[in-house]
Amino acid sequence: MKKLLLSLALSSIAIAGCSEKSKVPVEMAPFPLDQVRLLESPFKHAQDKNIEYILAMDPDRLLAPYLKEAGLAPKADNYGNWENTGLDGHIGGHYITALSLAWAATSNEQVKQRLDYMLDELKRAQDKNGNGYLSGVPGGKAMWDELAAGNIRSDLFTLNEKWVPLYNIHKVYAGLRDAYIYADSQHALTMLIALSDWSAKLIANLTDEQVQLILKSEHGGLNEVYADVADITGDKKYLEIARRLSHREILTPLEQHQDKLTGLHANTQIPKVIGYKRVGDLAGDKSWQAAAAYFWNEVVEHRTVAIGGNSVREHFHPTDDFTPMVEDVEGPETCNTYNMLKLTRMLYLSEPQTRYVRYYERAIYNHILSSQNPDTGGLVYFTPMRPNHYRMYSQPQDAMWCCVGSGIENHSKYGEMIYAHRGDALYVNLFIPSTLNWEQKGIQLQQENHIPDTESTAITLTGSGKFTLQLRYPAWVKEGELAIAVNGKPITVTETPGSYVAIERHWQDGDRVEVHLPMHIEAEQLPDQSDYFALTYGPVVLAAxxxxxxxxxxxxxxxxxxxxxxxxxxxxPQELTPTFVSESRDFLGNLERLPGLELRLAAPDSLQLADMQTLQASASFSGLPQLNPQAGRNLELIPFFRVHESRYTLYWPYSTPQGLAEKQQQRETEDRARMALARQTIDKVAPGEQQPEADHFFAGSDTEAGVHLGRHWRHTRDWFSYQLKDPEQEAHRLRITYYGLDSGRHFRILANDVEIAEVELDGSGGDDFFDVDYLVPVEVLEKSDTGTIDLRFEAGENSLAGGIYGVRLLRGKNERS
Incomplete structure (x- = not known):
């Protein structure tokens, strides 16, 4: 593998014509992934299991969309799910990256053979297209021609009626780039440049306003990739394209240090910001660099939960209200953290502060590592923070989601941040068992430990030379408790948590450094300071x-x-969740570690559960099964990454003894209403939210979406539609949510071409949202043999249909009209 210090988002190579500052190398440098090898640990297990998973995937099924789009006969049919319903080919790009990373991380020959095969087949498709184009977007060629001609119809997740085609093709760009960076494929580089030139021609005659209109639709990190191509080739034209492909609607507030993120689709924004940072670094643009750093700070400090993830139902919610985080089952999305880790690594290398490492460590232990099933290799999309809920795992031949695409990359990247170097200093950032080959110094390092089950790490050196070993003093070790010995002799530690301990000496072959890292259990409150707490122990979050x-x-x-x-x-029901009950928030006391090699703690006495009779009454009211008599009792707290195929609790409510009854009653009342509605609901759509609309096959003309008072909406001057699922044909009512001050709106609602309502909104509902239920005529069900109801909103003449803030199909006993 080519030993490139150009590491995707981190290169310091100067671009001809850029500012003088861009010629100064970034002082902190990463080690190429092929110089780090994982040793036995949960991370090594995850890496190995992921290779099994990706090799179990069928390359010909992944290649099918590209061959079809090029007019070539595929050797197998597409995978299903997202891969044959509009986002065809998006996993294929991720797959190229995953193979490239796995090859760099392990030198696995099967992986390299698979990578070469994928690249050869993609080259066939690109050559057949004849103009550099390479994509699996179904029917994409006509759409790209429309865009080049200035015929642009852009929405949050559609572009000229295609499902996020720029996001889709970005995965191909990234895959080819990574095959060059990590696997030294000149083949991939040639294809990447050809694809980049094709797109450059596509937008060459468009105005900046037209390009920005295109960028309204999710487009991944296209600006980052073009900056990478500029860096690789030294051609500044690609950097100018990267600037043009940077979405100013998001960039401008960040440059002004304004957080306008609430309500936005989270993972649409993070790749854009990675691109801002990348362009800013190459061009020496301090404003863009500062915008990226500001974004990171706002997301990590104010929008991130204990595991390192963010967002609910894929969107940023208000920073002062994390209620949806503990109520909704669609918690943090793995893709978000995948991209936040990319941004974190870039920021650290520009400004090596340990706060970046602290976030990185928390996220890989508790979100990324936990997002893989350790037995099957299956990958997780949403990780609910709602107490007593659970996760779903993908399978190699099923469930082709975005978090499968990023997921198959995640588990080959653990070696990226363990070590870094700057001049004659070697930085140890993460305590993950591994070896490092520092080729420039002729030094090899081996780090061994069993963290978090034990509280120390040992580093053995091979080779000799003078350099400074910079050991991270993690913030989870208390001041004065870090202990370091070199060859058995203690050294004095005067540094404080959140810094580095520098050991400068002429190192000899066989030198051994032992680091004692005492861990303590701590309670970490939700960022909005509401009464929910997660428990941490060293770098890990504990769950039951x-x-x-x-x-x-x-x-x-x-x-x-x-x-x-x-x-x-x-x-x-939330009252089934044990509650920390204490006069103060110092409710942990002395926790007992249970016997065994792996970390297990008995839940503290302050964690209390209501009496079984009350709980069973609540469960029965909610239509739930008989309670387990031991539910909530004798709980064990273990690292969250070891919790799989089970309901779990990670965030626990807190109350004083005096306020317990009132809080339980409040939670019970609110939760019963929420759960009763969930039992009635057959299907629902959140209008204006990207994935719920995509999952319901949104279509429309002259339609817009946005956010008002924290709620997403959609309206149209023509029409829009969804496909609702009603497999048992039991729909009785359609519930639509409106905003009370919307006025002058006249439109029709149809289901399977049957009109079920003619709506007039006159603004008389006040400054609040309200629901209206419409009976579903029996004719609608007679036309839904497939178990699908086509719901359509049609605007009246010179009017709007909407705003529609919620769509819910309900069971019920009401007589139909």
Missing amino acids: KTQPFAGEHLNYFADNSRMGHIASGPMC
Whole structure:
């Protein structure tokens, strides 16, 4: 593998014509991935299991969309799910990256053979297209021609009626780039440049305003990739394209240090910001660099939960209200953290502060590592923070979601941040068992430990030379407790948590450094300071496996359905969650570590559960099964990354003894209403939210979406539609949510071409949202043999249909009209 210090988002190579500052190398440098090898640990297990998973995937099925789009006969049919319903080919680009990373991280020959095969087949498709174009977007050629001609119809997740085609093709760019960076494929570089030139011609005659209109649709990190191509080739024209492909609607507020993120689709924005940072670094643009750093700070400090993830239902919610985080089953999305780790690494190398490492460590231990099933290699989309819920896992031949694409990359990247170097200083950032080959110094390093089960790490050196070993003093070790010995002799540590301990000496072959890292359990409150707490121990977040219902058999493995990534089984009433009860928030006391090699702690006495009779009454009211008599008792707290195929609790409510009854009553009242509605609901759509609309096959003309008072909406001057699922043909009512001050709106609602309502909004509902239920005529069900209801909103003459803030199909006993 080519030993490139150009590491995707981190290169310091100067671009001809850029500012003088861009010629100064970044002082902190990463080690190429092929110089770091993982040793036995949960991370090594995850890396190996992921290679099994990607080799079990069928390359010909992944290649099919590209061959079809090029007019070539595929050797197998597409995968299902997202891969044959509009986002065809997006996994293929991720797959190229995953193979490239796995090759760099392990030198696995099967992986390299698979990578070469994929690249050869993609080259066939690109050559057949004849103009550098390479994509699996179905029917994409006509759409790209429309864009080049200035015929642009852009929405949040559609572009000229195609499902995020720029996001899709970005995966191909990134895959080819990574095959060059990590696998030294000149083949891939040639293809990447040809693809980049094709797109450059596509937008050459468009105005900046037209390009910005295109960028309204999700487009991944296209600006980052063009900056990378500029860096690789030294041709500044690609950097100018990267600037043009940077979405100013998001960039401008960030440059002004304004957080305008609430309500936005989270993972649409993070790759854009990675691109701002990349362009800023290459061009020496301090404003763009500062915008990226500001974004990171706002997301990590104010929008991130204990595991390192962010967002609910894929969107940023208000920073002062994390209620949806503990109520909704669609918690942090793995893709978000995948991209936040990319941004974090870039920021660290520009400004090596340990706060970046602290976030990175927390996220890889508790979100990324936990997002893989350690037995099957299956990958997780949403990780609910709602107590007593669970996760769904993909399978190699099913469930082709975005978090599968990024997921198959994640587990070959653990070696990227363990070590770094600057001049004659070697930085040890993460305590992950591994070896490092520091070729420039002729030094090899081996780090061994069993963290978090033990509280120390040992580093053995091979080779000799003078350099400074910079050991991170993690913030989770208390001041004065870090202990270091070199060859058995203690050294004095005067540094404080959140810094580095520098050991400068002439190192000899066989030198051994032992680092004692005492861990302590701590309670970490939700960022909005509401009364929910997670427990941490060193770098890990603790959770408990909870099985509140007797004899419950949940399915944890997703099928090929469009919403199979959502853990849609019964929600548990929140009063089934044990509560920390204490006069003060110092409720942890002395926790007992349980016997065994792996970290296990007995839950503290302050964690209390209501009496079983009350709980069973609540469960029965909610239509839930008989409670497990031991539910909530004798709980064990273990690292969250070891919790799989189980309900779990990670965030625990807190109350004083005096306020307990009132809080339980409030939670019970609110939760019963929420769960009753969930039981009535057959299907629902959140208008204006990207994935719910995509999963319901949104279509429309002259339609817009946005956010008002924290709620997403959609309206149209023509029409828009969804496909609702009603497999048992039991729909009785359609519930639509409106905003009370919308006025002068006249439109029709149709289901399977049957009009079910003619709506007039006159603004009389006040400054609030309200629901209207419409009975579903029997004729609608007679036309839904496939178990699908086509719901359509049609605007009246010179009017708007909407705003529509919610769509919910309900069971019920009402007589139909």
